[in-house]
Amino acid sequence: RIEVVHIPTVVHVVWSDPAQNITDEQVQSQLAVLNADFRRTNPDVTAVPPVWQSAPADARIEFALATTDPAGSPTTGITRTRTATAGFDTDDAVKSSTTGGADPWPTSSYLNIWVCQLNGGVLGYAQFPGGPEPTDGVVVLHSCFGTTGTATAPFDGGRTATHEVGHWLNLRHIWGDDGEGCNGDDFVADTPNQGGPNYGKPNWPTVSCDNGPDGDMFMNFMDYVDDNAMVMFTSGQTARMAACLAGPRASLVA
Ligand code: ARG
Ligand code: ZN
Numbered sequence: 001r002i003e004v005v006h007i008p009t010v011v012h013v014v015w016s017d018p019a020q021n022i023t024d025e026q027v028q029s030q031l032a033v034l035n036a037d038f039r040r041t042n043p044d045v046t047a048v049p050p051v052w053q054s055a056p057a058d059a060r061i062e063f064a065l066a067t068t069d070p071a072g073s074p075t076t077g078i079t080r081t082r083t084a085t086a087g088f089d090t091d092d093a094v095k096s097s098t099t100g101g102a103d104p105w106p107t108s109s110y111l112n113i114w115v116c117q118l119n120g121g122v123l124g125y126a127q128f129p130g131g132p133e134p135t136d137g138v139v140v141l142h143s144c145f146g147t148t149g150t151a152t153a154p155f156d157g158g159r160t161a162t163h164e165v166g167h168w169l170n171l172r173h174i175w176g177d178d179g180e181g182c183n184g185d186d187f188v189a190d191t192p193n194q195g196g197p198n199y200g201k202p203n204w205p206t207v208s209c210d211n212g213p214d215g216d217m218f219m220n221f222m223d224y225v226d227d228n229a230m231v232m233f234t235s236g237q238t239a240r241m242a243a244c245l246a247g248p249r250a251s252l253v254a
């Protein structure tokens with residue numbers, strides 16, 4: 001793929017406490033992070049250790065708040081829904097008006113992002129390609145969304161949405177989702193085999209699964225480190241996302 005693809009995006013703000021009714025500015029700050037991270041224009045990409053200096057890749061994907069709603073009318077690409085639900089679980093209730101949330105816009109034409117209060121310390125969750133249409137999209141805790149307003153350190157860099165949209169485009173966790181084991185696979189050839197997730201701000205190198213001397217690529221968006229410690233996708237990951245946009249999610253770039 002040569003061309004940059006553009007994904008029409010709708011952000012559904014679902015709030016019970018007025019503080020959760022985040023501003024348009026906070027939403028726009030998140031779109032700016034997505035566009036930097038998926039175009040490798042994020043300034044902190046320079047934090048990659050010298051040994052992986054050429055690994056960060058441009059996914060050539062850009063996101064824009066929708067300008068036309070499903071009825072064909074002009075829109076800001078942001079919906080606002082007041083709910084009686086103080087906090088949502090990962091059961092997809094936020095994705096339907098019948099369960100206190102907001103209905104998706106057609107998931108074949110829009111990336112749906114729900115922003116709300118989440119219970120249990122969950123920062124966000126995503127649905128992989130190939131799942132049911134009514135729940136397709138990603139959900140992000142309002143205080144992990146964007147870089148201003150209610151965004152709170154260490155998750156105030158907009159990277160939760162970058163990570164969740166990575167899942168939505170078929171990326172697995174970099175450690176292979178096998179707990180701490182060394183047999184899990186993220187189905188990407190240019191990420192080192194890695195034991196389990198890393199958290200916080202690890203020191204480089206962090207070795208696991210005999211992956212020394214360079215160790216875990218914990219500065220990858222698909223690890224669990226703090227927002228200001230994750231800075232890159234690899235070429236293998238961008239190829240996997242491109243395959244998703246040429247396959248199961250092709251309708252979004254038509
Ligand atoms: N726990 C979430 C998930 O697995 C997101 C973690 C995002 N990490 C971050 N530093 N923002 O999907
Ligand atoms: Zn994840």
Ligand code: CA
Binds near residue numbers: 177178179180182196
């Ligand atoms: Ca593993």
